Structure formats: C-alpha cells, structure tokens
Amino acid sequence: MSMTRRTQEALASNLPYEELLPSEQPAYVHSYVYLFGVATIAGFIVLIATGIILAAFGPQWWHFSAVGHFFNGLHFWAVQAFFFFMVVHLWATFFQGAWRDGRGTTWAVGVITFLVSILTAFTGYLSQQNFDAQWIAVQAKDAMNSVGVGAFFNVLNFGQMYGFHIVILPIAVAILIAIHLTMVRLRGVVKPYPIDGTEVQR
Amino acid sequence: MNGVQDYVGWGFVHISIGNLVVIILMILIFALAVLLPFPGGQESER
Numbered sequence: 001m002s003m004t005r006r007t008q009e010a011l012a013s014n015l016p017y018e019e020l021l022p023s024e025q026p027a028y029v030h031s032y033v034y035l036f037g038v039a040t041i042a043g044f045i046v047l048i049a050t051g052i053i054l055a056a057f058g059p060q061w062w063h064f065s066a067v068g069h070f071f072n073g074l075h076f077w078a079v080q081a082f083f084f085f086m087v088v089h090l091w092a093t094f095f096q097g098a099w100r101d102g103r104g105t106t107w108a109v110g111v112i113t114f115l116v117s118i119l120t121a122f123t124g125y126l127s128q129q130n131f132d133a134q135w136i137a138v139q140a141k142d143a144m145n146s147v148g149v150g151a152f153f154n155v156l157n158f159g160q161m162y163g164f165h166i167v168i169l170p171i172a173v174a175i176l177i178a179i180h181l182t183m184v185r186l187r188g189v190v191k192p193y194p195i196d197g198t199e200v201q202r
Numbered sequence: 203m204n205g206v207q208d209y210v211g212w213g214f215v216h217i218s219i220g221n222l223v224v225i226i227l228m229i230l231i232f233a234l235a236v237l238l239p240f241p242g243g244q245e246s247e248r
Contacts, residue, residue, distance in 0.1 A: 032235035
C-alpha cells in the first residue's frame with residue numbers, strides 16, 4: 001500500500017468528518033459554561049487580525065496615529081479577553097474534571113497552550129516600543145539569566161523578542177489550539193460528574 | 203500602562219485595583235454562566 005493511501009486511511013479512521021464538524025451536542029452541553037473555550041478562540045482570531053495590521057504598519061504608526069492607537073488598543077483589549085476567557089475556561093474544565101475518560105492529553109495540551117500564551121503575551125509587552133517595554137525587559141533579564149536562558153533568549157534584544165512575538169509563538173499557539181480542538185472534537189465533551197458522586201475514575 | 207497603579211491590601215495580600223477588578227469579573231461571569239439558563243430548546247443527545 002502506498003504512503004498516500006495509508007495516510008488517507010489513517011485520517012479517515014482517526015479524523016472522521018462528522019466528528020470534526022458535529023451538528024449536534026450532548027444535552028448536558030446546553031449551558032453558557034461551555035462557551036468560554038470558543039470565546040477564547042474568538043479573542044485569538046481578533047489578536048491575529050489586529051496583530052497582522054500592527055506588524056504591517058509598524059511602531060511609529062501604532063504610537064503616533066489615531067488609527068494606529070485604535071488598532072493598538074484593539075490588540076491590547078483582545079489579549080485581555082483572550083486570557084480572561086481562557087482562565088474561566090480553565091475553571092470550567094477543572095470543575096467538570098475534563099481530563100476524565102481518556103482526555104488527559106487534551107488537558108495537558110490546554111495547559112501547554114496556556115503557558116505558551118503567557119510567553120507570547122510577555123514578548124508582546126516587550127515589543128511595545130515604549131518605556132514600559134524597556135522597564136519590563138530590564139527587570140526580566142535578571143529572571144531569564146537566573147534560570148540560565150538569557151544567552152539565547154535575550155529580553156533586551158528587541159528584534160529577537162519581536163520575532164518571537166509575531167512569528168514563532170503565535171504559530172505555536174495556533175498549532176496547539178488546533179491540536180486541542182481536534183482532540184476535543186474526537187473525544188467529545190466530558191460527561192458531567194454523577195450527582196451521587198459514585199463514579200470511579202478511569 | 204505607563205502609569206502608577208493603585209494598590210489595595212489586606213495583611214500579606216497586595217494587589218492592584220486593575221487585577222482585582224479582573225478577578226472579580228471572572229468570578230462573576232463564571233457564576234452567571236453556571237447559574238443562568240441557556241436559551242433555546244435542548245439538542246437531542248447523540
């Protein structure tokens with residue numbers, strides 16, 4: 001069997017189309033508490049869109065023009081929404097025990113996405129091109145040096161931090177979100193804990 | 203950003219007003235999401 005044929009069959013058996021785009025959800029998903037994950041993704045989409053515009057026009061534009069200020073503000077408030085909803089999504093999945101029934105990897109990928117997002121936000125604060133960014137960089141260099149990464153992750157190097165912020169880390173977050181979503185779709189939403197609490201952890 | 207933050211504190215807890223407001227809002231939104239009924243008819247179970 002050819003490699004393309006094997007790939008095709010593996011995708012068809014592991015990623016069935018009806019599981020990726022379901023038209024129905026279990027009855028227990030009928031609650032606002034299940035909306036925080038998609039709200040986080042909405043925030044991420046706004047971040048990418050406004051980030052592309054900011055990257056295209058550059059720091060002079062986002063600091064000294066009215067439209068630049070507006071898009072800078074959109075990018076800033078989108079990241080507030082992104083982390084706000086991601087943390088509430090974390091609370092929701094924690095109290096649902098969303099790692100149960102073979103969903104441990106989904107939970108772990110979510111945790112990694114959270115950590116990489118923090119690094120992305122951090123490099124974003126370093127990329128502002130203002131005194132705030134300089135202050136954060138000068139403070140953060142000691143933390144980076146103390147854990148031994150300062151030699152190849154130099155927070156005082158604007159070009160490097162900007163590159164991390166607009167290329168490497170957003171791609172990493174996008175890939176992690178894609179993996180996380182695919183896992184959620186393949187395994188479905190975790191069933192609620194039984195009311196009498198008799199379920200044994202599997 | 204680029205300004206002095208106002209802080210509040212109780213004992214060893216020391217937090218900026220901005221962070222405190224965000225945490226209170228998150229707890230409020232989470233509680234509302236759990237308590238408020240979701241509109242529309244229930245979808246059938248797969």
